[in-house]
Amino acid sequence: MNAEIRRAGLDALFRPGSIAVIGASDDPRKIGGRPIRYMLEAKSAVKVYPVNPTRSQVQGLTAYPTAAAIPDQVDQAIIAVPARQAEAAVADACAAGVRSIVMFSAGFAEAGDEGAAAQTRIMKMIRDAGARMIGPNAMGSFNTVDRVFSTFSTAMDRGTPAVGRVGMVSQSGAVGSYLQNLVISRGMAISKFVATGNEADVQAAECLEWMAQDPDTDVLMLYMEGCRNGPALIGALRTARRMKKPVIVFKAGRTEAGQTVAASHTGALAGSVQVFDAVLREAGVYSCQTLTEMVDVTYACAQGRLPVDKTLAIVTVSGGVGVMSTDAAMEAGIALPPVSEATLAEIQKELPLAVGLNPVDTTAQTVGDRAMLTRAVERVLRDRPFGSAMLFFANAGRNARDMEILSGPLRALRAEFPETQLALCVQTTPEFRSQIEELGYLVFEDPVFCVKALAAAAELSAVRRRPLVTPQIEALAPVVLTSSPDEARSKELLAAAGLHFAQERVAANADEAAAAAEAMGYPVVLKVLSPQIAHKSEVGGVALNLADATAVRAAFDRVVSNAAAAAPAADIRGVTVAQMIRGGTQTIIGAHRDPTFGPVVMFGLGGIYTEVLKDTVLRTAPVTHEAALEMIRSIRAFAILDGARGQEKADLDAIAGAIVRVSQFIAAQGPEVESVEINPFIALPEGGVGVDALIQVKA
Amino acid sequence: MNAEIRRAGLDALFRPGSIAVIGASDDPRKIGGRPIRYMLEAKSAVKVYPVNPTRSQVQGLTAYPTAAAIPDQVDQAIIAVPARQAEAAVADACAAGVRSIVMFSAGFAEAGDEGAAAQTRIMKMIRDAGARMIGPNAMGSFNTVDRVFSTFSTAMDRGTPAVGRVGMVSQSGAVGSYLQNLVISRGMAISKFVATGNEADVQAAECLEWMAQDPDTDVLMLYMEGCRNGPALIGALRTARRMKKPVIVFKAGRTEAGQTVAASHTGALAGSVQVFDAVLREAGVYSCQTLTEMVDVTYACAQGRLPVDKTLAIVTVSGGVGVMSTDAAMEAGIALPPVSEATLAEIQKELPLAVGLNPVDTTAQTVGDRAMLTRAVERVLRDRPFGSAMLFFANAGRNARDMEILSGPLRALRAEFPETQLALCVQTTPEFRSQIEELGYLVFEDPVFCVKALAAAAELSAVRRRPLVTPQIEALAPVVLTSSPDEARSKELLAAAGLHFAQERVAANADEAAAAAEAMGYPVVLKVLSPQIAHKSEVGGVALNLADATAVRAAFDRVVSNAAAAAPAADIRGVTVAQMIRGGTQTIIGAHRDPTFGPVVMFGLGGIYTEVLKDTVLRTAPVTHEAALEMIRSIRAFAILDGARGQEKADLDAIAGAIVRVSQFIAAQGPEVESVEINPFIALPEGGVGVDALIQVKA
Structure with missing residues (x-):
């Protein structure tokens, strides 16, 4: 579907000239009666055409047996029929040439396999017709400026809402409706509202993007449980920032139990909480943990005056x-x-x-x-x-x-x-x-x-x-990998991307090991080399701090025989000889591909800090040097790098440089590259050096 | 002042039979008019005697020129005169034989040195008379059950409050008054209220204790900025727990800046935030960070039904x-x-x-x-x-x-x-x-x-x-110390209290050092011994991991000559020879005397965890073994002791035992013992052992 159709569909969602209500009810309290009642009450200029094969009039308006029978251009169809009639209703709407459908009907993907299959069939019809759809299982949308009320939200029982400048996007109809009431009770008013339901087609991010560009909207509220399209959300948040519109976000599903409930609710994959948090933080939005906080912050932003500084x-x-x-x-x-x-x-x-x-x-x-x-x-x-x-x-x-x-x-x-x-x-x-x-x-x-x-x-x-900085993805040549490379190859690939590693050579015998050590300078480390031995220390396959050629020769014999004794079936190819890095602080620089948001880069201190204290920080990749420095400074244990307890300060620019390189590396790769980890990356008073590295490729 | 007088004074504060209002005003909006108006409006049975030398009637009641002139027993005097007349008013109240004074007048300790001196003079008069006082600079108190309104709080402009079962103690009058309004707006009602002002005599803790015992009060709210009497607060919280009354606390002054503002407000030393938190946590109260949360939790407790479990x-x-x-x-x-x-x-x-x-x-x-x-x-x-x-x-x-x-x-x-x-x-x-x-x-x-x-x-x-456990202070013989003992003496004292240390001997020469090592078994550590050398590693005064007598002799000469070279003026007395403890995890067990709450015990992991990550936990001393285990489990890095990353699990009972011993030790000492620190205490898979210890005594 091209961008123009996508956009036209959203225009027809929020600003239609005419609407067919399929499943229109004469009862203004029923779901199929409410949007008609709301638009009548609001004296909307939108042409409303009830569709009901059993009545000639609905709430005083002429009714039509089908949408296709309406003798006018119809921009939008609201579908308010039971699930079993919904496919026929969609076919009718498509036949009438609508650009946009708002589907109240429930009982689709959220209700099991049969419903999911019906949802897929409906989506095919809609795509073929070049239309767009909100829902199914959606509370719908409204636009107070143009008096469009394509919703059955009971919040309108307080009267159709006044014109305001707050845009609201919610993945949950009931939360959106409740929030709407809280916002109105606080004396604010809404410009555009949408609750996106099952998001078979139109998703929250796309609505946010539309509202970010809407000249009638100044402040954006977003309730979200999970994101189906990370780049679209990032894009919408960037548009809002470019348009200088504050965004206030409530992301529910912070805990594992909450995520499980979310999965059965909106069906959107809740995704990694840490990555989601990182995306929101980078976007400069305000993240809330209660509805009260969300309404409070919106209120403080919605009066047409924002504080000029932080005093x-x-x-x-x-x-x-x-x-x-x-x-x-x-x-x-x-x-x-x-x-x-x-x-x-x-x-x-x-x-x-x-x-x-x-x-x-x-x-x-x-x-x-x-x-x-x-x-x-x-x-x-x-x-x-x-x-x-x-x-x-x-x-x-x-x-x-x-x-x-x-x-x-x-x-x-x-x-x-x-x-x-x-x-x-x-x-x-x-x-x-x-x-x-x-x-x-x-x-x-x-x-x-x-x-x-x-x-x-x-x-x-x-x-x-603050200026909106877009880190450019460098034109690094993507590596073509069909399986995860070994440590040596991983380091080669990362070194080609600009990362520094401790010098290392492979040696097949004691003489080669001694020659390698002489060439790179002492002290050195020897590690046994065998595809079958992953945990080298555990088999006695590592010798540290070797100061001369004699020690290297002795160590060669020792680690090889230790390894052979511990793993008799292993193919032992010799050893790697590496520079021994003394001092410094062990850090970890990693990157992985988040299923929702794509490449992200991670930094933390080594060992317990990352594994036990979870003291790590994430950002979407690539990052700028400044962003990398912010990452380093944001970990709880930053003081350790900053010279706590009389230690030498680490070279933060060197760490930041390495984070940038890893972030550019993952960003340049195809989706088959799942993760990169340099562990440890030793941060030194001057410079820094990777010691071990691993690139993992999707099997 | 004996307990009976103290108690009678509080009874006369909250439940007087008769009240003289010194500085009574005929204007019901003025500070001296409000309590009279409130009691008239509430049809109080309390006898109210306005004292005003210039009027014969005040708000329809017979006025007296002085309190002493009132022809009746007067239980309480409210003083609502300007500061310069307050001393005379107190003298008059004392002459009238009141048990209790509520002093609205401001301009005392909170207003500078002159005011502080006046406050001291007033307190002497009150003590001599065997009376008690709320204030000065206090908004006063009320009791809805007995219709006593010794307050000028404007919250009563909504009408004198209904009878309820919520007791409220506030160090701030305005916060108390505001909270009172929030509580009433939420449909609750108050039993007793007091705002304690400058706390020259009666303090918040004592009022809380009184309300904890009040049969008309079920739930307690406490707003506090600083505590003048830690043991009284702990006692009041324990009484509330024994009486099964939930306590909801707002402790303001969590940040350094907030503490500075608090110091100029209520004048109470805000004290250590971490110790205050520990006291509240141990007492089983609920700590709030907003007034909304405080009202919400009170509301959930005040309807006469508490949840029977946590489902x-x-x-x-x-x-x-x-x-x-x-x-x-x-x-x-x-x-x-x-x-x-x-x-x-x-x-x-x-x-x-x-x-x-x-x-x-x-x-x-x-x-x-x-x-x-x-x-x-x-x-x-x-x-x-x-x-x-x-x-x-x-x-x-x-x-x-x-x-x-x-x-x-x-x-x-x-x-x-x-x-x-x-x-x-x-x-x-x-x-x-x-x-x-x-x-x-x-x-x-x-x-x-x-x-x-x-x-x-x-x-x-x-x-x-849950049962209320009171850890008993063991009858350890207190040590008598006039100055801080050295490491060896500190260890002796702590060993006598039941703590285990690595074996250690003093050796004056290389032969003695070797003999000591032979006796305790290898490997050993040598540390230079000199009162002038505190940081032994820095002068090359430490030798680790010595495996035999030859190594010990060589090390003796080395550390002594290193130290002599680095500190030529030092009196070098030889070395200490100690068992070298291998493996295990370095922890810190400490204790100190908090100026407000007395002895507290601290636990954390060694080095960076305590110094950089502040990952420590405090409790008031002494603690039970179970409480010590809870302390250990509550640190963020607990997984390190619990076998994270393939390490051996530490013997938690051994650590807990050591925490208990340190807590009993500090609790048994006189106030001159300021702090104890065992750093490191090495937690081993079986047992644990202190390596270094220091007791600090007030200079």
Whole structure:
């Protein structure tokens, strides 16, 4: 299917001129009645054609026996019939020439083999017709701007939603619908919504891409359980970043048990949690763990103003809230630059017990006159520019008298500091909440949630300002491999890609071993060479730290006879003689091909750090040198490379260079190259060197 | 002050028969007017005597010029005068013979040296009078059962609070007041409340102890920034546990920046975060990081029913919510035991697309008739006993028709499963929320918060069932030390307390060294012995792995001459000869005296694990053997001791035994012994042995 058809199908999904509702119901509460009711209620300009062979009218509209019988161009068909009638309905829709189908019907791939087969047949019809489909088993989509409601979501029982600028993509209809309600309850409104159901055709990533380009959408929410097309998701997230639209993501299925439930729910392979996390982190999105957090952060981004930097002022009537908010700010990575002592002294003229330079605690002195509070806030905000400010005014928002006193000064503050994101943290009634919001303030109840949301908005804003770097895949010649190469060949291939390894030679006898050692310089290591012996140490097949030719000759005889004794059937071909690397820190540089997201590169310290403490970091490959340095710095044990406990600092640029080379190597290979591992890669005070390497090829 | 006076003072704080309000105001909005207004509004039976020299009546009550002039026994005085009049007011209260003072007045220790001096003078008067005081700078206390409102909290502007069973202790008045509002908004009610202000006399821990024993209080909330009396806090938490009352704690000041703000706020030393965490964990309380979490968990505990075990059933109309709730359950440590396939098959008779054994996802099939949902829930709960159940019914709670259908079946479920904690997770209106709560259900909006709160309640319930073990301090003879002993003496003292060390002897010359080695067996280690040389390796003063007498003699000469060359002024007394311990894993066992909580014991792996990865665990000392085993198992790197990467498993009982001995040792010592460290303690496959030890004594 070409890109134009793909795109036209999505246009016809979100912005159709006409819709046929196959399985239209006269009952406005039934699934087949709801979209008609919603569009009638919304006074939609979209032409709606009910299709129902048993009625001439549906909800007051002329009904047609089939979609093909509609005497008009039909852009979209909604299918709301039982599963057994769905194939006929799709055939009808295709005959009517629709570009897009929204399939509510359930009982397909999610319901077992028979359903999966039906889904495959339906997809063939749709592909042949050059159309696109949302679903099956989808709650559908809507577009508040153009009043298109191709959904049976009961969230519309609150009334068809107002026009807003938040785009929402959900793999779960019920989660999307619930989120929609939470978003509306928070005073926000949605531009476009889609719940993608079984994703037989259109997937969440493609919808996100469409919304990222939609001029009516400013902020994107994505609920996801698993991704069927990693590159499409990465692409959509990059488009959002290029369009400077914050993306707030809830990825469910973080635990093994959660992934099992996800697999039986949306059927999408949940994939590696660590790789998914890496993709989201690289994309600069905000990842949430609760719906509350998701709504909070969206709310902080959706008011048309994002913090210009990562600084926060806190003015509070409660010292305790100052303490917990400071904890939250430190943990969320937003700075609390102090105001001057002179500013505090000014505040103390009116509020003698006021304390602190940021947070500024006005204490309970303002209970009698809340206007003293806003004067203190003004002094703080005049002291220096702040990206955001949180004003904790306790219960002021419950109280008509306080609100009367405060609304004028709050309006004046808003006008005086147009650049600063202002949030009021108060307990409030719904009415006062709306009033405060209309003044241009965010309103939160929980101070820690407030700080976290402001910090998230500041970070999403910072991401928008950072340049979007696309690491180029170098034109390395891909190696052609039909089976996994041995260690020596793996090193050759990686050395050709620019990696450095300890010098190493094969020696068939003691004389050759001694000559090799003389040529490369002492000390050296001898390792027995035999395709049958994988664990060389265990058979006594390794000799370390050999200082001269005599030692090398003796060691040759010893390791070969040890190996022969331990593995009598092994074909012993001699030894490898290698430079012995002294000092440094053992690290691991690896790469593998993730089934969803493709090549990724991994870094960690050797041995226990990786195997027991799981102290590793991943990125999609290839990476830039800067990204590789970030990877190195992000591991918990980084201090070990940075000279902890009196050790020499490792050459971080050398490690980063090796990570870049491995990432370019895997990115250049065909899909048959499954993984690469340099273990250990010894990080030295100057440079670094690989000691062992393995490339694994798909069998 | 004896315990009886202390206790009588708290009784007079929370349950006075009569109160003098010094600084009484006729204006019911002023700080000195509010408590009178609250008690009048609440039709309190407490006798309230306004004290105001300029008025004969205050808010309709007869006023007195001084408290001493009141012709009645006065149990409590509230002081609501400016700081400069506060000393006179205290003198008056003492003259009136009060047992308890609630001091609203601010401007004391929190306001600088002058205020601190005034606070000291006030405390002397109060001690001399045998009274107790809350404050100064305190928001005060209240008792809803007996209608005592010794507070100026504006939270009462919503009306004097109803009688409930939640006790609340807060070091911050504004946080307490805000929390009180959040608790009331959540449909709960408070029994006793206190905000302790400057804590010149009565501290938070003592109030918690009082409430733990209060028959009208079932659940305890504690907001704390720093603890002035660690043993009192530990005692109060133990009382709460003995009385089987869940305690929910918010400890603010987790970060360094937060601690700095806390120090200027409540003035209480924030103390070591790690020790505070250990104390709370050992006490079996629930620690929160947000006010929302604190209110959620209290809510889950305050309905008179706690989960009988840590099992959770999830029935959901949304598969996606099933996924995120499963993640949350796994992370919160509550189990999701599956129902039988037969039960699912029963459910599928009515809901053919239903899927999953726990969570059970009914899908969107119940949109038309929500009663199908409760029938599914009944089948799940009949399948096997569950401690808790979360029913995710999406937007059902917004909808009058759904509520009409659901309320009968929900009532029937509640009656059929009286033991199970039932929570409904829905978006709802305030009216429907109350209706559902009246049926005996908890109501949450965020499914992850719901699961976390149910898991917390289940854990708090499990804590109540576990026996409260008090490790006895053994009658070890305390050592008398005036300065820190050297390594050899440290080991002697610890060996006398039951710890094992590698054998070691002092040798003044090469012959003595060889003789010592012969006696203890090879291999041995030699270390130069000099009070001036602390870092022996750095001067070449250590020789490892010496296999015979010749090697020992040579090594003696080498380490002594190396040391002499490196430190010509050092008094070199010879060497120590020690058994060389091969294999095993280096651990650290330490103990120190926390300024707040007293002796604590620490365990971690040696070197980088402790110094760089901070992978250590603390407990208050002494510990039981079981507690020591829990400590060992709780470190991140535990797998290293448990045989990861083909290593031999360490003898955990031997490590635990050593931890117990160190914990008993520090607990038996006087305050001059500041710390003990055995580093390394080598954990072996059988047994374990200390290699180096140091006891530090206060200079």
